[in-house]
Amino acid sequence: MASTAISHEQRGFGWFAIIRIGAVQASIGAIVMLTTSLLNRVMVVEYGLAAAIPAGLVAWHYAVQLSRPLWGHGSDQGRARTPWVIGGISTLVLGALMAVNATVMMDAFPIGARVLAIVAFTLIGLGVGAGGTTVLALLASGVRKERRAAAAATTWIMMVAGIVVSAGITSQVLDPFSEQRLALVASGVAGCAFLVAILAMWGLEKQSLPVGFERESGPPPDFRAALKEIWHEKAARRFTAFIFVSMLAYSMQDLILEPFAGLVFAMTPGESTGLAGIQHGGVLLGMIVTGIGGSAFGGRLPSELRYWIVAGCLGSGLALVGLVIAARTGPGWPLEANVFALGFCNGAFAVAAIGAMMGLAGSGKRTREGVRMGVWGAAQAIAFGLGGLLGALGVDLARTAQGQDADAFQIIFALEAAAFVVAAILAVRATARIPAQSSNEPDQVPPAREVAEA
Known part of the structure; x- marks a missing residue:
């Protein structure tokens, strides 16, 4: 028994294995970039569709991701997670390619193209939910x-890097725009990302700790009991609320930034895709700076972590105020610098929140990591879908009511800035409830010093 315990302690992912998981995350991010960023802009600007159409499709793929807890629970019940990852990414690739085909069919076969798009985004949601969770x-x-916190930050940084690289390459080869070029570029990105994911996952799970290794409470509970345990944890509930509001604020500009660049700043598809790459570059740098300077790479959750979360949320709100001014000023405003600042602040609060999430992931008394990550992933998916849809619908309604593109974008950016302020307030309350060390006690009260600092 002693030798078995020692061998278990010696197992677990090293840094090379963690980087391989980051490569899988980067692959998922690169494929999702095609559907939520590039195709959104093409539908709105090149095909003249209402922004609510691609926003509705993206919102639907987030709604499908409400299944995340089920996927996570299913992987908890089994002895291997790799088949779930590979199956999810395969489904994601298929859905992305179908979405591209649906887009290029919008003019010739509008009804059939919309039906195909719904099927495609259903597959995208299932793929992201199963593979990502x-x-x-x-x-x-x-x-x-x-x-755990260091591993989470590293893999998230790599995911953003994958988005930045794919967006940068796509922006260079997509102009001059044509449907044939769009199909070739999308197929190339999806194919390369799938190959990277397969190679990264090959034999990876053999290096990990066994599923549920550190728990002595027997087999994992059924799905309903697992959700009940999570709901009874104060730290998990409060953190879920923060995740929802912050991601709602984050996603409101997700589907309107590229149309904003095209309609107000007259950017081409390649230029606006490059702008998205600039934003994600800022996210990447913000994650790196916060991961190092904010002690997010520690094995515990220091009190300084919430300061980085709050600063990132407030900084994001300030950057959005800059976009409000940009909508009024138009060409001549330093849009690239403004978008980079927004990305930097987004990355700052995101990586600190990820560190908190990973600290809570293994703290369940009986629940495993899969179902807990699924619950937080579902909260994020609801927020992303609702935020993107609200942003796009808000722009459409404001454009119809006021007849001015700039005024419509101003309103939405201002609302998003206000939502980030609310998220900052919730962050203080949520992180004050996160225990410094993982615990199996659902309602553990934080130390008096932590309460005083909160």
Whole structure:
């Protein structure tokens, strides 16, 4: 028994394995970029569709991701997570390619194209939900406690890097725009991302700790009991609320930034895709700076972590005020610098929140990492879908009512800035309830010093 315990302690992901998981995350991010960023802009600007149409499709793929807890729970019940990851990414690739085909059919076969798009975004939601949730559960269960926050930040940074690289390459090869070029570029990005994911996952899980290794409470509970346990944890409830509001604020500009660049600043598809790459570059740098300077790479959750979350939320709100001014000023405003600042602040609060999430992922008394990551992933998916839809519908309604593109975008950016202020307030309350060390006690009261600092 002693030798078995020692061998278990020696197992677990090393840094090379963590980087391989980051490569899987980067692949998922690169494929999702095609559907939520590039195709959104093409539908609105090149095909003249109402922004609510691609926003509705993206919102639908987020609604499908409400199944995330089921995927995570399913991987908890089994002895291997790799099949869930590969199956999810395969489904994601298929859905992305179908979405591209649906887009290029919009003019010739509008009804058939919309039906095909709904099917495609259903597959995209299932793929992201199954693959994304399970790979994060593999990360949380495959690394030792003291390395979880560092591993989470590293893989998220790599995911953003994948988005930046794919957006940058796409922006260079997509102009001059044509339907044939769009199909070739999308197929190339999806194919390369799929190959990277397969190679990264090959034999990876053998290096991890066994699923549920550190728990002595027997087999995992059924799905309903698992959700009940999570709901009874104060820290988990409060953190879920923060995730929802912050991601709602984050996603409101997600579907309107590229149309904003095209309609107000007259950017081409390649230029606006490059602008998205600039934003994600800012996210990447913000994650790196916060990961190092904010102690997000520690094995515990220091009180300074919430300061980075709050600063990131307030900074994001300030950057959005800059976009409000940009909508009024038009060409001549330093849009690239403004968008980079927005991305930087988004990355700052996101990586600190990820560190908190990973700290809570393994703290369940009986629940495993998969279902817990699924619950938070579902909260994020609801927020992203609702935020993107509200942003796009708000722009459409404001454009119809006022007849001015700039005024419509001003209103939405201002509302988003206000939502980030609310998220900052919730962050203080949520992180004050996160225990410094993972615990199996659902309602653990934080130390008096932590309460006083909150």
